[in-house]
Amino acid sequence: MYRELEPVTLKNGERVEAGVVVGPDLDWADRVEGLLSHKGEIWLWGNEMTLRHDLGIDALFYILHRDGVPFANMMNIEYRGVGLYGHVYTEPEDRRQGAASALMPMLMEDFRARGGKALFLGTGYDSHPYHLYAENGFVGLEPKSGQMAYYAESEEAFYSEYFCHLATETSRLGWAHWPASIPLFAGDFKGTIRSTVMRLTGKASTEGPMIPLERDEIEKQEKGEGPRSVVLSLPETGAVAGLATCGPHPLWSGACTLDIYCHPDHWRQGFELLSTIEIPPAERLLAYCDSGFQEKEEVLSEAGFKPIATYKNRVAADRARTRFVDVREWEKVI
16 A cells, blocks of 8 residues: 655755555555665565565555655554664665655654554664664664664653563464564663574664564474474563574584573563474574573573583673673583
8 A cells, every 4th residue: 555645855956756655565566676676685575575465564665756666765664553664775866865864754753643652773873874863763772872762752661561461472473573572672671692593682673683583484384394483472562572482503503592582571481482492403402691690591491401601701781892791501402
């Protein structure tokens, strides 16, 4: 579906059309995909899925165009008022004419009008885009971080409401969990080692790293195989309160790494979450945890893991690299 927005006047005086392509939209799919054809293969797949299939999420591509030919784009992927913002692109010949500066306030106004609660993005810290986003209400997750967030009310109010319910359900990783998982991994919660499969440490977004997991789960489900990534969610808000996943070790062939990360109120359900994963054949099954992170260590122990090594001051706990944590390696004999 295409929804028209107010026309935009560029710096050179040219007046162009603005609108929102809401996926799925087969009429606009080819044109938007063409504009974003420079993206990496996994993103091209993601764009194809969101523009051509009803995935149960809100996929919105905000564009500037001339007679139906888009030349600038910004994208929101949302679920129940929580979203990720990305795919900011203007054709080279149209740059420096204020396209992004004109389009972004329209996107933010539309997000608020639709009842948006929180929006997350990633960019280079202190870059030109970083300051553009700051002008539109985004703030860094922490000092010197290019990961940013916008809250319709306040960060405290959002997190208090989003994770306030205790009723949970467990399911295979799905499309709704893509945007809905970001508050968990970007939140100010205990635990620096959040996902070795997705290579996430500290406050970080699942925007890019989760796409390969989504495709992997779709392929495994089509083959009738069990899940490799499972989610603990809160039906009342749609929040992801826990994620467990298993994948090839990022360093050692023949080994698999098992990840789990939960909201502080839901670590007690961690073992249940881990037990639903189908573990692939592997020579070794490893897991990693901040040394002394009691809640996570208890889950790993219950799942049959034992600590085998501790690496001192191995990972920075913040983007400013002011503090480092010890990392403990765990192994389960399989």
